Amino acid sequence: MxxxxxxxxxxxxxxxxxxxxxxxxxxxxxxxxxxxxxxxxxxxxxxxxxxxxxxxxxxxxxxxxxxxxxxxxxxxxxxxxxxxxxxxxxxxxxxxxxxxxxxxxxxxxxxxxxxxxxxxxxxxxxxxxxxxxxxxxxxxxxxxxxxxxxxxxxxxxxxxxxxxxxxxxxxxxxxxxxxxxxxxxxxxxxxxxxxxxxxxxxxxxxxxxxxxxxxxxxxxxxxxxxxxxxxxxxxxxxxxxxxxxxxxxxxxxxxxxxxxxxxAPGKFDALTGDLAPKSKQMEPPKFQDVFGKTLVELASENEKIIGITPAMPTGSSLKFMMDAFPKRAFDVGIAEQHAVTFAAGLATQGFSVFCNIYSTFLQRAYDQVIHDVCLQKIPVIFCLDRAGIVGEDGATHHGIFDLAYLNCIPNLIIFAPRNEIELRNIMFTAQNGLKLPIFIRYPRGKGTILNWKKPFNKIEIGLATVLREGSDIVVLSIGTMANNVVRAIDMLPSSQQNKIGLVDIRFLKPLDENLLHKIFKQYKTILTIEDGTILGGLGTTIVTFASKHNYKNPIEILGIPDVFPEHGSVAELQDLSGISSEKIHKTLKKYI
Known part of the structure; x- marks a missing residue:
């Protein structure tokens, strides 16, 4: 041998x-x-x-x-x-x-x-x-x-x-x-x-x-x-x-x-090379597929829709549009700066441009976002895939900075859908008539809804959604973090659950200030939860709002601390950051 x-x-x-x-x-x-x-x-x-x-x-x-x-x-x-x-x-x-x-x-x-x-x-x-x-x-x-x-x-x-x-x-x-x-x-x-x-x-x-x-x-x-x-x-x-x-x-x-x-095939048979068999059980779709299939649906009705991605047609699911409308969908290669300014150029000529870039990769085009899009109020529709904690790829790939690095730029809209239907509806809304660029950020992996292909409904820009009314404590969440909060509240005894309100902020910019005034007057304690950095994101924005209007309510911010999270599963890393359902549950118990 x-x-x-x-x-x-x-x-x-x-x-x-x-x-x-x-x-x-x-x-x-x-x-x-x-x-x-x-x-x-x-x-x-x-x-x-x-x-x-x-x-x-x-x-x-x-x-x-x-x-x-x-x-x-x-x-x-x-x-x-x-x-x-x-x-x-x-x-x-x-x-x-x-x-x-x-x-x-x-x-x-x-x-x-x-x-x-x-x-x-x-x-x-x-x-x-x-x-x-x-x-x-x-x-x-x-x-x-x-x-x-x-x-x-x-x-x-x-x-x-x-x-x-x-x-x-x-x-x-x-x-x-x-x-x-x-x-x-x-x-x-x-x-x-x-x-x-x-x-x-x-x-x-x-x-x-x-x-x-x-x-x-x-x-x-x-x-x-x-x-x-x-x-x-x-x-x-x-x-x-x-x-x-x-x-x-x-x-x-x-x-x-x-x-x-x-x-990156996932699990496979080392001897045969065959991929592990997929479950035959019906599962919710990946957010990337909701984006890709919805874009084809919209582009079928709107010939002015363009799709762009820098080298990620499969990962972003823009591949669906490239197959259906090859003349209106572009893979520009590993060139995020070019993708952003190319999108801006198209948008100046009356096209509705969906530019899909992973959150971590948009960082490479920050100057173009500021100067070539926002400064000129060009209404490009940015779809930021892999936002939040992404898991095993680790520190170089987590999409945890986008809320903060976009929040400080004027002339833009920031939206985070909490589920697949919200993603569809904001894409439908964004294709016509927005006066500013919009950044739609959503996570890696699957959603939660099986029957997600609902008729489109227009979303009013800047409106938050009250998901639960409460008496003492309110949780302000953004994006899919609402799911973690719901599970955390459901872990409490039923007698305590009605003390906690839950609001999906949805829009980091523009803020729903009318609702925020009501919240600060109605609730004693405010918790904010985001799958982005504590510095500069939702929590910072709510604290700034409270200071500006002289509200004295206690505010606790849950999010990614001032570190680069390493690699691990999404569940493990969310738990280490204090934003898993279990950790949110523990935080809520402190205030009840």
Missing amino acids: RKNILNTINFPKDLRKIPKENLPQLAKELREFIINIIATKEGHLGASLGVVELTIALHYVFNTPDDVLVWDVGHQAYGHKILTGRKEIFHTNRQLGGISGFPKRAESNYDTFGVGHSSTAISAALGMAIASRLNGENTRQHIAVVGDASIASGMAFEALNHAGVTDTNLLVILNDNAIGIDPSVGALKEYFTKVKGKGAKDADNIFEALNFNYTGPIDGHNLNLIISELERLKAVSGPKVLHLITTKGKGLRQAEENQVVYH
Whole structure:
């Protein structure tokens, strides 16, 4: 029986002792290790399977961590984690108290830069390379591994533009697999397709035009070839690009054939690769599907509706509109800044533009939101998916800042639906006649209503909804947090439940000030609950209102404290933040 090589490796120094001819066997074992754990623990699969050979070659050739390795799109880095001291705890990946699903500086000195969002690696590695020059460390190597279509992002080009005029030991490795989460789009994708077809010397080379020494494209699964090219490039001065062609999901047939689904497939059979069977029981829809299907319904009646997403057509469910109305739905690639201003341009010409961006990714386009949309009062309809705590993806992906970072901007509307019907109705309302941009934020995952396709009703902008009347205490919630509050109240004895009122604020801007005046006069104590940061969100707004109008009622704010929540399930993280039903129940008991 052949010896298991992976069992002998804890750190790259162990890897470098392996004879080169045994490395293909190690690649096979590393793939099997990743597949076996992700099959039961879940996580990002396809990206890491695609870079197994590259990962081994990088740590084999370069003296990491002294040589600096930065991963772009951190979900490529599972193999890297396993080879750098975390093999024995890799099964804790993305779990509460376990290791992160992305490179994280606090976790290992081999993780040189935190990379949850895309297109940052070249900038970070260039900064490190220039620092090495300034420190006289002229032999240190700096490698940025750019994958999953993130080379097409504007920030990557800004970094290439700068790096091309520097004398640094910078190697950019382009992991070209023609797909991010969904298939790559745009002219750059067509350029790479042309390069693959003709060869680098037969096509105009964009990297050489930017003063990079270009090598490729080469087979990203040929270990010997990758190692020989990396060894050669170590001795080449100045900025360099190595272009690899890889297959996302390599080594698992289903992951190669269905790359979108197997990007993060959930549980699957490690032996067959088949996904775990779905429950046949009727379940409420995902909020993203309510958005996607409602948009198609509206667009069928309104030919002025446009849909836009930056590289997330499947994750946002804009894919439904792209299939139904391909000329009116746009995937602009990993380009959130462009998505926002592109949407604004369309909206100036009389179109109703639904721009769907994950809450955490809208942060990348904050300047455009302010200057290109709100300052000019352009009525773009922003649908912010994955708002609030998102779970296992952790600190880089939680959508907990949007209420606060939007709240301080003039000329906008902020709405959070508490259920699927409210999401449908606000989309219906927003398509016609709004004078300001609106930001509709909703969570990851399923709603609560089976029969959600109700006839549309217009929502009056700025009106809150009283869900329960009470006598002593009122809870002001926003969005789906109302569900947690209802469950918390229902845990109380029936004799105490009528003491507690519940109001769904719905609109953070504009506030329903008429109702708030009644609330402060009717109730002794006010609790606010939000799945966003305590600083700057609903609670802060209610305290500001009370101060302005000289109300003295005690106010307690429940929300995300002033920390970056780590990874774990949504239920676990909500409980740690004090906004689970159980924790809200405990808080209510203090006041009864």
